[in-house]
Amino acid sequence: MNILGISAFYHDSAACLVIDGRIVAAAQEERFTRIRHDPAFPYNAAMYCLSRAGLQPAAIDMVVFYEKPLLKLERILQNAVDVAPAGFVPFCRSMPSWFSEKLNLPRILKKELGFRGPLMFAIHHQAHAASAFYPSPFNEAAILTVDGVGEWSTGSIGVGRGNEIELRKETRYPHSPGLLYSAFTEFLGFKVNSDEYKVMGLAPYGEPVFVDAILNEMVHVDEEGGFELNMDFFRFQFGSRTAGPGFSRLAGCPPRNPESRIEQVHMDLARSIQAVIEIIMLRQARFARELTGMNNLCMAGGVALNCVANGKILKERIFDDIWIQPAAGDAGGAVGAALIGWYSTEGASRVVDENDSMQGALLGPEFDVAGIEAALIEAGLPFERCGDDIYRQIAAGLAEGQVIARFSGRMEFGPRALGSRSILADARNPAMQRIVNEKIKFREGFRPFAPAVLLDHADAWFDLDRRSPYMLLVDQVASRQLLDRPAIEASGLDRLKIPMSTIPAVTHVDGSARIQTVEPSTQPDFSRIIDAFWQRTGCPVILNTSFNLRGQPIVCTPSDAVQTFLACDIDALAAGPFMARKPFGWTRRPLPRPTAFRRPRQRGELRRFGIENGIFFGLLGILAWLAPDSPFRLGSFLAWGVSGLALLAGLAAPGILRAPEDRLNRAAARMNGIAGFILFGLVFVLVLTPTALLRRIARAKREPGGWRDFFRDHGGLKNMY
Amino acid sequence: MNLVREIWGWARRRKKYWLIPLVLALVLVGALIVVASATSVSPFIYPLF
Missing domain, CATH: 3.90.870.20 (Carbamoyltransferase, C-terminal domain)
Structure with a gap:
C-alpha cells in the first residue's frame, strides 16, 4: 500500500512516502524551491518521493494531511473573535490562503498531482506522536510532543504500544512553550519559527538572572510541567508579533534590532528562557513517566529540537532511553501522517528496528x-x-x-x-x-x-x-x-x-x-x-x-x-x-534569488489558457464595437487581434503560451490577494466584529492552562475536523 | 459541497453553532476568490472593475 504524507501551508512543507509501513522517501519542499521554510504545497517533494519508488501519482492509495484544517480554522477564528477589532490586518492577510489552499486540499491534490483517491486528516499532535513512536526502536514507550501550536494542542503526552498510539493529556493554545520560546526569539532580534536554535546557542554566554521574573510574572509552571502564560505579556493572539511591551519592562531594555550588537542582557535573556524551557521539559518528562509507567520516551514537535533540554532529560535518568524524531518540527508531520495512514489499515503490523526506522534520516534524493x-x-x-x-x-x-x-x-x-x-x-x-x-x-x-x-x-x-x-x-x-581554565575569566x-x-x-x-x-x-x-x-x-x-x-x-x-x-x-x-x-581567478558569486515555484503547466492547461483568453478578448471586442464612441471601436480591433492570436496559439502551439501564462497567473495571484484582503476585510467589519461584541456581552470564558484530558471531540481520520 | 458538509459536521460535533454565520460569510468570499482564480482571464477581469 502506497501512502503519501503531507505537511504544508504553515512552514517547512514536506512529503513522505510510506510503502507497506516502510518509510521509502521524505523531503522538505524548501530543498527544491530554495525558499527557506517554504510553506507551499510540496509538489516537488511529493514528486521526488514518487519517483524514488518508481511510482506515478495514480499509484498512490491514500494521502494523509498532517492536521485537521477545520479545527485549526476554528482556533484561528475563535482567537480573532477574542481580540477583535484588533488583528484586522493579519486576519485579512491570512484568510485568502485558507480558502485557496488549506480548505481546498482535495482540489489542489487533483490539480497538482492528478490524485483523486482517499484523503485523510490526522490531528497535528497525533502526527507528531506517530513520527516519534512508529519509527523509534521501542516496542512500547511514553510519547511527549511539544511545539508552538497545532489545531488547539500545544503539547501532548501519550503511550505507544505495538502499532497503537493513545494520547492521554494535552496542553492547549494559547498556553504554549513553543510560542513562549518564540516570543523571546523575536525579542532578541531573531526570526520566529526559524532562529530558535540561535537563542539556544546564545544561552551559554549569559547568566540565568531573569528566571525568577519569568516564572513569577510571565508563565506559571506546575509540578507536572503544566503551564499557563500570562497573556498580558504576549501579542501572538493579535497575529502580527509574539512579544508584547511587557518584555521590555521585564528585561529593562528594548527589543534587540536584528543584526545589532548582542549585549550581555540579551545573553542573559537567552540563558534564562533556555533554563525555563528546561524546567518545563524536565517536569513534563517526569509527569510522562509517572502517567504512563513506561521506561522509554519518544519525542517530537519543534521544541524537541531543543537538544540542550533533551540532553538534560537524558542526564536526569527519568527514562532508560529516549528517542527523538530527527525531523521533529512540522516537516516530520508528513512522516507521522503517512504512518498513521498505514497503521489505520487492517492488519498493518509494526516491525521494530533495533536502531530505528529512519535509516539515518537519509531519505532525500541522491544523484549519480x-x-x-x-x-x-x-x-x-x-x-x-x-x-x-x-x-x-x-x-x-x-x-x-x-x-x-x-x-x-x-x-x-x-x-x-x-x-x-x-x-x-x-x-x-x-x-x-x-x-x-x-x-x-x-x-x-x-x-x-x-x-x-x-x-x-x-x-x-x-x-x-x-x-x-x-x-x-x-x-x-x-x-x-x-x-585547564585560564586564571582570568572572560565574560x-x-x-x-x-x-x-x-x-x-x-x-x-x-x-x-x-x-x-x-x-x-x-x-x-x-x-x-x-x-x-x-x-x-x-x-x-x-x-x-x-x-x-x-x-x-x-x-x-x-x-x-x-x-x-x-x-x-x-x-x-x-x-x-x-x-x-575553485577555478582560477575565482571571486565570490552571489546565489541566485529564488522565485515562488509554480508547477510547469502541461499542454492541455496551456491550450485552455489560450482558448479562454481568446473567447474573453473576442467578447471584449464585441462589447467595444457596440460602444458608441469611436476610440472603443478602434480598441475592438485590438481585442480581436489578441483574441485571434490567443486562439491560434492555444490550438496550434500551446507551448509558446508558457511564459505569458506564468506571468499572468503570478499577476492574478497578486490581484486575488488584494481582492481577498478587501473582501475578507468586509467580513471582519460586518460579521466578525459584531460577533466579538456579542461574545463579550455573553462573557465567554478564557482558555485555562495546565494539562487536561486529550481532546476527543473530533471526527474520524476522513474528516477535516 | 463536500466542504459545506464538512463544515456542518464540524459545527455539530464541536457545538460551535455561534461560529457558523462567520464561517459561511468566509466560505462565500473564499469561493468567490477561488472561482476567480480558477480562470486564466482573471488578471484582465479585475481592471474592468
Whole structure:
C-alpha cells in the first residue's frame, strides 16, 4: 500500500512516502524551491518521493494531511473573535490562503498531482506522536510532543504500544512553550519559527538572572510541567508579533534590532528562557513517566529540537532511553501522517528496528556520478576523480586546515546535515569556529558547531554513553579532553576566545557539545571520512555543519552544491568521487534569488489558457464595437487581434503560451490577494466584529492552562475536523 | 459541497453553532476568490472593475 504524507501551508512543507509501513522517501519542499521554510504545497517533494519508488501519482492509495484544517480554522477564528477589532490586518492577510489552499486540499491534490483517491486528516499532535513512536526502536514507550501550536494542542503526552498510539493529556493554545520560546526569539532580534536554535546557542554566554521574573510574572509552571502564560505579556493572539511591551519592562531594555550588537542582557535573556524551557521539559518528562509507567520516551514537535533540554532529560535518568524524531518540527508531520495512514489499515503490523526506522534520516534524493560530473563541468570547476581515495584526500585537506564541503548519497530529511550535505572542518583548530561562521556561512560569530564522532570512540571524547545519530542530544566534552581554565575569566562573547578543550571548534563555552555519533551501518560514507581523519591525526572527531549559507536551505542538487561552493570561501568541494577546487581567478558569486515555484503547466492547461483568453478578448471586442464612441471601436480591433492570436496559439502551439501564462497567473495571484484582503476585510467589519461584541456581552470564558484530558471531540481520520 | 458538509459536521460535533454565520460569510468570499482564480482571464477581469 502506497501512502503519501503531507505537511504544508504553515512552514517547512514536506512529503513522505510510506510503502507497506516502510518509510521509502521524505523531503522538505524548501530543498527544491530554495525558499527557506517554504510553506507551499510540496509538489516537488511529493514528486521526488514518487519517483524514488518508481511510482506515478495514480499509484498512490491514500494521502494523509498532517492536521485537521477545520479545527485549526476554528482556533484561528475563535482567537480573532477574542481580540477583535484588533488583528484586522493579519486576519485579512491570512484568510485568502485558507480558502485557496488549506480548505481546498482535495482540489489542489487533483490539480497538482492528478490524485483523486482517499484523503485523510490526522490531528497535528497525533502526527507528531506517530513520527516519534512508529519509527523509534521501542516496542512500547511514553510519547511527549511539544511545539508552538497545532489545531488547539500545544503539547501532548501519550503511550505507544505495538502499532497503537493513545494520547492521554494535552496542553492547549494559547498556553504554549513553543510560542513562549518564540516570543523571546523575536525579542532578541531573531526570526520566529526559524532562529530558535540561535537563542539556544546564545544561552551559554549569559547568566540565568531573569528566571525568577519569568516564572513569577510571565508563565506559571506546575509540578507536572503544566503551564499557563500570562497573556498580558504576549501579542501572538493579535497575529502580527509574539512579544508584547511587557518584555521590555521585564528585561529593562528594548527589543534587540536584528543584526545589532548582542549585549550581555540579551545573553542573559537567552540563558534564562533556555533554563525555563528546561524546567518545563524536565517536569513534563517526569509527569510522562509517572502517567504512563513506561521506561522509554519518544519525542517530537519543534521544541524537541531543543537538544540542550533533551540532553538534560537524558542526564536526569527519568527514562532508560529516549528517542527523538530527527525531523521533529512540522516537516516530520508528513512522516507521522503517512504512518498513521498505514497503521489505520487492517492488519498493518509494526516491525521494530533495533536502531530505528529512519535509516539515518537519509531519505532525500541522491544523484549519480554522471550528474555530479556534469554540474562540475558546467560550472567550469577544476576537479579530479579520486574514487575511493576521496576519503584520504578529504582527511588530508581537513588536517591541513582546509574547510571542505561534502556532497554524497541521499540528502538528509530534517533540519540537520548529517554528512551527506555537510561542511567539514578540523575540530582541533581553535580558529575554525570563527572561520566557518564568518567566512564560510556568513553568520553570527557566537554560534557553536557540532562534532561528528565515530560511535566506537565517542565515550573517550564525550560524556554521552549512547548513540546520538541525529545530533539531537547535548552533553559535556569528556573531562580528559578539557583544558585547564585560564586564571582570568572572560565574560560574554569574549569567552569564545578561550579554547575549552582539545576540540575547541566544537566545544561550546560551557564545555558542552551537540554530538553526532557516526557508525558505518547507517552512515558508511561519512564514517569512512572520519575514520580516515582518525587514522591520519588520531582524532576521531570532526566539525560538521550543514552545507548552506546563512538564510539558505541546505543544498539538494549538485548544481546547488556548486553554486554554494562558489558563493563562499570553502576550500574544496568533495562531491561524490570528485574533489573540486575553485577555478582560477575565482571571486565570490552571489546565489541566485529564488522565485515562488509554480508547477510547469502541461499542454492541455496551456491550450485552455489560450482558448479562454481568446473567447474573453473576442467578447471584449464585441462589447467595444457596440460602444458608441469611436476610440472603443478602434480598441475592438485590438481585442480581436489578441483574441485571434490567443486562439491560434492555444490550438496550434500551446507551448509558446508558457511564459505569458506564468506571468499572468503570478499577476492574478497578486490581484486575488488584494481582492481577498478587501473582501475578507468586509467580513471582519460586518460579521466578525459584531460577533466579538456579542461574545463579550455573553462573557465567554478564557482558555485555562495546565494539562487536561486529550481532546476527543473530533471526527474520524476522513474528516477535516 | 463536500466542504459545506464538512463544515456542518464540524459545527455539530464541536457545538460551535455561534461560529457558523462567520464561517459561511468566509466560505462565500473564499469561493468567490477561488472561482476567480480558477480562470486564466482573471488578471484582465479585475481592471474592468
